[in-house]
Amino acid sequence: MSHLQKSDAGDHTPHGPPLILKHDLPASFVLFLISIPLSLGIAHATGAPLMAGIISAVVGGVVVGAISGAPLQISGPGTGLVVIVASLVAQFGWAATAAITLAAGVLQLALGLTGISRLVMSLSPAVVHGMLAGIGISIAAGQLVVVLGGTALSSVPENLAQLPGELASSNLGSVVAGAVAIAALLLWPRVPRASLIPAPLVAVGAATLLAFVLKLDVARVDLPDSHALVFPEMPRGSVGAVVTAIVTVALVASMESLLSAVATDRLHDGPRARLDKELIAQGTGNVLAGALGGLPISGGLARSSTNVAAGAKTRYSAILQGVWIGVAVLAFPSVLEMIPLAALAGVLFVVGLKLVSVDRMRTLLKHREFLVYAATALGVVLFGLLEGVVVGLAIALLRALYRLTHCSVRVEGNRVCVRGSLVFLGVGRLVRELRRLPAGQHVVLELHVDYLDHASYEAINDWREGYERLGGRVDVDEVHDTWYDRADQGKPGRRKTLPGPLPRWFAPWSHWQGSPVTLPEQRSSAESDPMLLGMHEFERRSAPLVRPFLHELALRGQSPQQLFITCADSRVVPNLITTSGPGDLFCVRNIGNLVPMASTEDRSVGAAIEFAVEVLNVGSIVVCGHSDCGAMKALVRGSTTRGSHLHSWLRNAEPSLIRFHAPTSPGCSELPVADRLAVANVAQQLDNLLGYPSVREAIAAGTLTLKGMYFDISNARVYLVDPDRNGLEPVPAPA
Known part of the structure; x- marks a missing residue:
């Protein structure tokens, strides 16, 4: 089953109170401690009212969490939307940005209802991760300015240009608070058992405590009028600019949410994400967030992975963390107002840098996709999100066209x-x-x-x-x-x-060696000995393909799974009819695929059986007969010359003749006489195998099984032999 098919599976996880109390309640507290600093930091980075981040965190948890198609995904203010929202606030103002968020939510609802969400799986991962890397660099550059005590601008070049000035006149209090937050965020995960307390909470808490003790002169969270909701207003500007803004927010929020949902699925064994339903949930959340004056919402992998790691089992962890955020803001606003803005900027600075994944770069380098990744990231940094994505998609399409052609x-x-x-x-x-x-x-x-x-x-x-x-x-x-x-x-x-597969791997020499492509210097040797040309063909085409397998087998030795006893007939190719390769079958071939009785003087077949069972420890022995068998025809006609080696050898098949003529064993009446004898002969050789002590002991120990097989040459069909009735059965399909 494909991943997309699994993604449409319903949420059948039980939602009983014991499960919620044991797993989801503790996880919701961990999420609450992470979401507060992240939501405030994202709001501050965009230039929106700080309460906008809280509103989106509550809506993302309670509303989106309740109807989400990805039950373990956590939604809130979108990290990947920071740069976009910041530019929208600067261009249209906050109230108009809220209206754009509402409209983007409506567009997401429409996209979810059309079932278009699966298209996100068709996007080049290099473009998606390049976009995230560009966004991360943009966030980090802007928040570094804030850590130094300045105000972030809308583009990376502008923020980089003002860094020297900010370094020269940096606010010591902001630098200390931001540095402490960054250091705590980076070092805390290395502390043993530190995962019990989320790193963002430690970072913001340490910076806040230090600023309070040292009475640092820093800008802090300000919520004096934040409880008043900012209702959306119609944006002022060209229709094209407004439509572009709506589409951009909708597409980026949808992409981030859907990619996060798919990635979160890989972290747990619970219900799979339903992508269309998730997109509808995200749209509903953005409609409500926009109407209440909140930031655009999207699912986030950082919060979602924390949710899974904290032991959450159902959607109630997301819902409860939204409730805790709302309660904390209403009941303890004074605590939030002690947080330095530089501490939030430090948290966002690290979050932005983590979007630039070195492991992802290495993977893309191995797959020769790094150029697309780098071009997308650079385009986002220098020109903007849409421009960067267009550049990345163009390069990805050109590379795909080149590879395909x-x-x-x-x-x-x-x-x-x-x-x-x-x-x-x-x-x-x-x-x-x-x-x-x-x-x-x-x-x-x-x-x-x-x-x-x-x-x-x-x-x-x-x-x-x-x-x-x-x-x-x-x-x-x-x-x-x-x-x-x-x-x-x-x-x-x-x-x-x-x-x-190459046709020459299974085609007879006559099928291809008679073609006029044989070079003159090869033709003379091929006409005298076609094997020489076959060997040359192996060296040139087949050897490079099978060399890795043969090299491994040469190092570890042979350990075949089966002893395969079959006829020496040149038309029977064991590896072909069993789709096996080097090292799979230990083969014994003779006239008539016979297994002489253990008491006979013949030692060759017996030695091979003992070696396969006692030394190689094969798991099964297969005896394979076939149609149009010359040995069986000779038995039926009695046409062998007395005293010849062939006559002496075929005396080992006399029990098969007796079995064939037994009235209680009708066999396959629709087959020619020689072919019916071939089937009975296979059944008899299975009985003969039981005369070997090593075979009986292995069967009694449950380590060995016996199978009979029959190959119909003219129809290229393989059957199993039923030894009880000397009949044929089709090969069962795998379960």
């Missing part, structure tokens, strides 16, 4: 190997390589392509005709699909070919 061209003597998708964008390089080939040679153009467009076909065909006019010879060897041949017949393909 890129092909590799490798020249090995007179053989040119092309891999990938061959479209007009890559034709120039291919033609340049082809034109460098010496004239008058026999050239093989080997195509491992999943798509070939008309421009590529014409370019190859024009070069081929020109090369052959000058006395050369060109053979096109298509390995994966016949794109060139179909285009040559006027029946070009339309869609890319799905990747699959």
Whole structure:
């Protein structure tokens, strides 16, 4: 089941009082202690009334938490919206920004009802994380100015430009309070068992206590008139600017919430997030927050991960933390008013820096996506959020186009190997390589392509005709699909070919060694011994693919899972019909897939059985017969020459003949006589295996099982053999 499918699962977690009291109540107190400083800090960073952050924290907890599609996600003032809201407050004023928040909530509701939320999963992670990194740098730059005692401006370049002046005339009290908050936030998690008390609470508490004891001259939280709600007002400005603001807030808040919901799902085993419902909940919260004069709301991974780590099991942890915030503001406003603004700025400074993840950079570097990440982050920092995201998306699309249309061209003597998708964008390089080939040679153009467009076909065909006019010879060897041949017949393909195994891994020599692509120096050896050409093909194509597996097997030795006893018939390929690889099967092959009785003089098969069971500790032994078996035909006709080695060997199959003719064992009446005997022969060899002591002991210990198998060559079908009735059963599908 895909992640998106799981995300639509309902919330079936029981919400009984014992579960809430044991898990959600303690978690809600931890969240409350984190949310207070974060909400005030975000409000201060945006230039909004401090009470706006509290309103959004309460609405995000109580309202969004109650109807959320992601029960363990915690919503509140959006960290990723700090820069956007700050610019909106500067441009439109706070009351108009509240109206924009309300309208953005309506847009989120509409998006949630359309089911468009799944599109967030299609965004390039490099763009998303680059956007978050750019926002984090913007937050950190602005809050650093506040720590120094200044006022943050709307852009990173402006804030960086005023840093030298702020450093020269910094407010000592603000610097001390901010530095203490930053140091506490960074060092507290390293203290043993420190997770019992949230780091943001320690940071703000330490800075507040220090400012109170030393009587530092710092700006503090001011809530004198904050209890009066600021109702939204219609923004004044161009329609385009207002619409852009609404769309920006809605999209960024939605993206942050949905990505946080998906990430939170990976942290717990509870109910999966329902993305559409979550988007509707976020929209409802923003409509209410905007109407009450609050900040835009979004889900946050920092708070959500804390919620999971604190042991929350249901949505009641989010609801209760919203209640505690409201109670604290109404009952203890004087305590909040002791907090230095520089302490809140210090907390936001660290939060901003944490959005720039070094681990994420390393991952994107490994996947060659760092350019998209860096371009997005730099665009957000220098030009703004939307501009940065557009830059990142453009680069991501260009890179995707390049990768989808890129092909590799490798020249090995007179053989040119092309891999990938061959479209007009890559034709120039291919033609340049082809034109460098010496004239008058026999050239093989080997195509491992999943798509070939008309421009590529014409370019190859024009070069081929020109090369052959000058006395050369060109053979096109298509390995994966016949794109060139179909285009040559006027029946070009339309869609890319799905990747699959190389046909030569399972095709007979006659299927491909008779083609004209064999080079002259290879043809003489291939005609005398086709195995030599097969070995050359393995070295060139197959060996690089299987080398990692064989290298590992060479280091650790063999430990096959099965002893596979089958006929020496050349048409039976054990690894093919079992889809197994090197190291999986310990094979024994002989005429008729026979297991001589343990009492016979033959020692070869018995030695292999004992080695497989006693030394290799295989878990099962499979005896595989097949249709059109020459040994079974010889038994039916009695056509072997007395005294020959073959006649002597097939005497081991006499119990199979007796079993076949038994009246109580009708077998598969629809099969030819020789094939019915082949099925009975498999059943008999399973009985013969029980004559070996090591086999009986392993079966009694429960470490070994026996299976019978029958391969229908003409239909390429595999069946299991029922030894009780000498019958066939289809292979059961996996559960």
